[in-house]
Amino acid sequence: MQSEIRKELLDAFTNAGDAFLSGQHLAELIGCSRTAVWKHIEELRKEGFELDAVRNKGYRILKTPEKITADEIRLGLTTHFMGRNIHYEETVESTQKIAHRMASEDAPEGTVIIAEEQLSGRGRMARKWHSPKYTGIWMSMILRPNIPLSNAPQLTLLAAVAIVQAIEEMTDLMPDIKWPNDVLINGKKVTGILTELQAEADRIHSIIIGIGINVNQKTEDFPAEIQEIATSLFIEQKETVSRAELIKSILKNFENLYTMYLEQGFLPIKLLWEGYASSIGKYIKARTLTKTIEGKALGITDDGVLKLEDQTGFIHQIYSADIEL
Template sequence: MQSTRAKLIQLLAVSREDYISGQALSEQLQISRSAIWKHMKALETEGYVIEAKPKVGYRILNYPNEMNEYTLRRGLETNWLAKTLIHKPIVSSTQDIAHELAKKGAEHGTIIIANEQTKGKGRMNRAWYSKAGKGIWLSMILRPSIYPYEAPQLTLLSATVIADAIKKMTNLQPQIKWPNDVLINGKKIAGILTEMHAEQDQIHYVVIGIGLNVNQEIEDIPAELQHRASSIQIESNKICDIRKIAQNLLAMFEKEYEAFIHEGFSKVKNKWESYGYKMGERVWLNMQNQRFQALFLGIAEDGALLMQTEDEDIKRVYSAEIEWFKED
C-alpha cells in the first residue's frame, strides 16, 4: 500500500512538465493544502527539486539519486510485486522484518528493502556484509500455489533473475554456484536466502532474501573475503545505479515467477544450467561420511544436483559439502 507521500510523487510524476495545483493535490489525496506544503518541504530535504508557482501549482524539476520508496516506485514496471513496498534506511535484517509482516498477513508480493543491514545473514546463519548505499538488500514475501517440496526451486529461479539482471545492465558474465550464490569471475557478488512457513502439503508463505553487492570498492570487502567476494563495480570498474538495478530485478522477477507458476520448472532449469558454475567439471563431494569425486551434469527437475560418479552412477544431491574451489 502506497504512503501519502508516494502517491503525491506519483501524481507529480504523471503530470510531468505540467504544474498541478495544490487544490487538485489536496482533493485527490484527501489532505489539507497545508499538509501538501509540508510534504513538499520534506521532499526537498530528501533531494527533490520542486518548483512552486503561486496560483499555478507544483512540479518536480529533478529527482534525487538516493534510493528510497519514492524513487524506487518511479519507473518501477511491475503489476503486483512491490505493490506494498517498505523501505528502511537501516535495519538489522530485512528477512526478520519480512517474517514478522508475513505472520501478520502481509500480502503476496510485499517487498522490504533497506539501504543498510546491521545483521544481514545468508545460509547457515553466515554473516552478510550489507554496507549503506553499496548494494541491494531486500526480502520479498510470496504466497505461491506450489507444494512445500517445490520451494527450493524458487531459490534457483531467483538466482537466474539476478544473473539475467546483471547481464542485461553490465558487460559482465555471471555464473550461478548451486544452490544460491551468483558469481562473477569466480567471486561471489550475490546470495539468496529462502525460508518458508508451511504445513506438510501447504505453503503459508515464503520469504526470499537477496543480497547483491553493487558499488563496493575493494577496501569495503573484508580482507579475509577478498579472494572469494566482489561487487559489480569492482568487476566492471564502473559505478552502477543501484535503484535501476533494483527496479530491473523486481520487474524481471515478477515476469519469471509468473512463468514458473504457470509453466513449471523446465524453463528455469534450462536457464540455470546456462549459468551453472563448473557445469561439466569434476568436483569433490563430502556426504554421508564419504568423500568422492563426481562430474557435475546439471540440475534435476526438482532442483537437485545431478552428479555422475566414477562408476558412472548418476546421483541426485540435495545436500552436501561440495568443494567448488581448489582451496576448499
C-alpha cells in the same frame, strides 16, 4: 492514507516522465488538497529528491537521493505486486527477521523489506553476510505461492535468474550462477540468496527470499578474509551502479519469471537457469553434511536438484551442498 497519497504521487511522476505536473492536476488525480500535495513534495525534498518547481507549470523530479528510500524505489516501478508494499529501515539486525514477522502478520505477497545496513546479515548454514551501509542491496521478499512444500527451493533458482537478468540490464557484466544460491562474476561471489519458509506439513504460508548483492563496494570495504572470493559490481565494472534502479529491475524480472513459473511450472525457469550456470559440464566437489562427492555436473532435474556424475558413472542427486568448482 498518507502512504497511499505518496504512492499515487510517485506513480504520477513516473507516468509523466520529464513533463511538469501542476499541483492542481496532482490534487485531482490523487483526490486530495493542493496543500496535501505541497506537503508531500516538501517531504520528498527532505528525503533528498531534487524537484523543479515552475510557476504555472508545476513540478517535476530532477534527481533522486543516493539512499534507497521506499519512495525512490516506487518512482519508476512498473510491477503489479512485487515491491508495491515496501518496508524500509536505515539499520536492522536482519531483513529476514523483519520479513518473518511481517509475513506472520499477513503482509501481502510481493512485500519487500529493504535496509541500508544489516548488523547480523546471514547466508546459508548461518554464515555471516557482510552488509556495510550505503553500498549494497540487502532485502527480503515475501511470497505466498500455492505450490507443494518440496518445490520451495525452486524459487531460489528463479531468484538467481532474475538477479542475473537485472545485472545484465544495468551493466555490461556477464554473471554466472553457482548452484544453488550464488551469483558470481569472474569467479567471485557478488550475490547470495537465502530462502526460508513459514509452513505446515502440507501447506506453505509464506516463502521469504533474502537477497544480498554487493553493488558499490570497493575492495577495501570487504573484510580481509573474503577479499579473494568476494567482489562487487563496482569493482568489476569500474562504475557506480544505481542501487534503486537495480532493485526495480530485479523486482520486474522476478515478477515476470514468478508469474510464468506459477502458470507454466519450473521447466522454463530450469532452461534459463542452466543457460547461466557456471558449473554445468564442469568437474566439481559437492560437500554435503555427511560426505564430499566429486564428479561432473550434468545440470539440474525438473525439480531443481543438482545431477552429479561420479567417476564410476553413477549419477548422484544433490539436494543441499556447498559447491567448489
